[in-house]
Amino acid sequence: MTVTPYRVLLVGAGNIARAVHLPAFLELPADFRVAGVVDTDPAAARSLAVDFSIPHHSTDLPASLGEVRPDLVVVASPPVAHREQVSAALRAGAWVWCEKPPALSLAEYDAMTAAEGEQGPYAPIVFQHRFGSGAEHARALIASGELGPPLVAHCQTTWYRDDAYYAVPWRGTWATEGAGPALGLGIHQIDLLLDLLGEWAEIRAMAGRLARDVETDDVTTATVRFASGALATVVNSALSPRQSSHLRIDLRDATIELDHLYGHGNDDWTYTPAPGVEAARAAAWTRPAEDVPSSHAAQLRSLLADMRAGRRPRASAGDGRRALELISAMYKSALTGRPVLAGEIAPGDPFYTALHGSVPGWAPEGSGR
Numbered sequence: 001m002t003v004t005p006y007r008v009l010l011v012g013a014g015n016i017a018r019a020v021h022l023p024a025f026l027e028l029p030a031d032f033r034v035a036g037v038v039d040t041d042p043a044a045a046r047s048l049a050v051d052f053s054i055p056h057h058s059t060d061l062p063a064s065l066g067e068v069r070p071d072l073v074v075v076a077s078p079p080v081a082h083r084e085q086v087s088a089a090l091r092a093g094a095w096v097w098c099e100k101p102p103a104l105s106l107a108e109y110d111a112m113t114a115a116e117g118e119q120g121p122y123a124p125i126v127f128q129h130r131f132g133s134g135a136e137h138a139r140a141l142i143a144s145g146e147l148g149p150p151l152v153a154h155c156q157t158t159w160y161r162d163d164a165y166y167a168v169p170w171r172g173t174w175a176t177e178g179a180g181p182a183l184g185l186g187i188h189q190i191d192l193l194l195d196l197l198g199e200w201a202e203i204r205a206m207a208g209r210l211a212r213d214v215e216t217d218d219v220t221t222a223t224v225r226f227a228s229g230a231l232a233t234v235v236n237s238a239l240s241p242r243q244s245s246h247l248r249i250d251l252r253d254a255t256i257e258l259d260h261l262y263g264h265g266n267d268d269w270t271y272t273p274a275p276g277v278e279a280a281r282a283a284a285w286t287r288p289a290e291d292v293p294s295s296h297a298a299q300l301r302s303l304l305a306d307m308r309a310g311r312r313p314r315a316s317a318g319d320g321r322r323a324l325e326l327i328s329a330m331y332k333s334a335l336t337g338r339p340v341l342a343g344e345i346a347p348g349d350p351f352y353t354a355l356h357g358s359v360p361g362w363a364p365e366g367s368g369r
Contacts, residue, residue: 005033006307009068011061011085012076013039013048016099021074022052024297031304036068061085065092072307075099080176083108086123090115095307096123100187102320104178106328106345107353113317124303124316129188130195131302132294134269134287138256139196141285148252153232155193155247157186158240163212172214174364179355180207180217182327186236189245191323196249199227200326201342207334211239215364222330253277254285265293328355335359
């Protein structure tokens with residue numbers, strides 16, 4: 001039986017589309033055909049179309065949705081455009097795969113997902129760090145209870161972004177990037193932490209503008225209490241010369257550690273048994289036989305299976321919202337100086353519509369309550 005490839009429309013012709021998304025689709029030529037590209041810069045759209053033999057290129061998303069009739073729209077544009085573009089694609093009947101951060105606020109995210117249908121189309125977020133074999137293996141072990149309950153965790157995204165990085169006009173501002181490194185850089189590790197440990201209950205945080213000329217912040221730190229009772233620290237920095245992405249979870253019977261930068265494979269995961277744990281038992285925790293690196297391609301294969309089955313994919317709706325809610329609560333705690341509970345940020349809360357919460361000294365002028 002011949003399966004017709006899904007038609008794909010790329011929205012955003014920047015480096016993430018060229019270097020990451022298109023290679024992932026080219027790995028699955030029988031399943032996907034990239035049929036069009038849209039970008040506000042006509043030269044960028046034309047260049048990508050020529051380089052990858054994409055038949056359609058345009059600056060007009062509504063017209064392209066009608067002409068290309070995509071089954072899947074990949075939104076790889078700056079975050080300020082996500083709400084409008086995702087909603088338009090869903091209303092046109094296409095599934096959407098949206099780059100992080102998914103939106104500038106919980107209000108925008110909820111407006112986007114409101115355009116989903118009960119039976120689809122759906123709009124998962126690009127959270128590829130949870131889709132490698134190492135992450136899948138760790139999640140299964142934690143969920144099984146084999147390692148005992150989680151007790152302590154550390155989630156660290158300490159990267160380096162210089163002044164030239166923030167010279168791009170849409171970076172470093174609340175209106176166009178949404179927030180600082182917690183949202184723009186650390187959201188992947190935060191999503192992985194939540195995928196492994198489940199629901200959180202309370203957060204206390206701090207934020208600072210320490211070295212970059214930005215409107216938002218360049219570092220955030222937080223302590224999180226999970227519903228299980230486990231306690232975690234979360235650090236997000238754009239100021240760290242030795243870059244690292246680090247995740248550590250201490251459970252009753254083992255420590256799980258992940259050290260990488262922008263993606264991980266099985267060799268990046270380490271399991272250390274607690275004293276007294278039998279060697280034979282610890283040996284059963286060894287890495288999976290197949291090594292599937294975390295990547296857009298890994299998540300795309302999972303998304304393909306969901307599209308074929310017509311079921312809601314992981315990292316969509318509430319599952320895709322959790323990291324954004326935690327980050328919103330992180331900023332609310334940091335900017336108000338008080339703890340924030342899960343579920344607290346709802347319509348009517350100033351942090352629901354903007355992560356600066358209209359707090360004086362942080363919010364742009366003219367955005368007061």
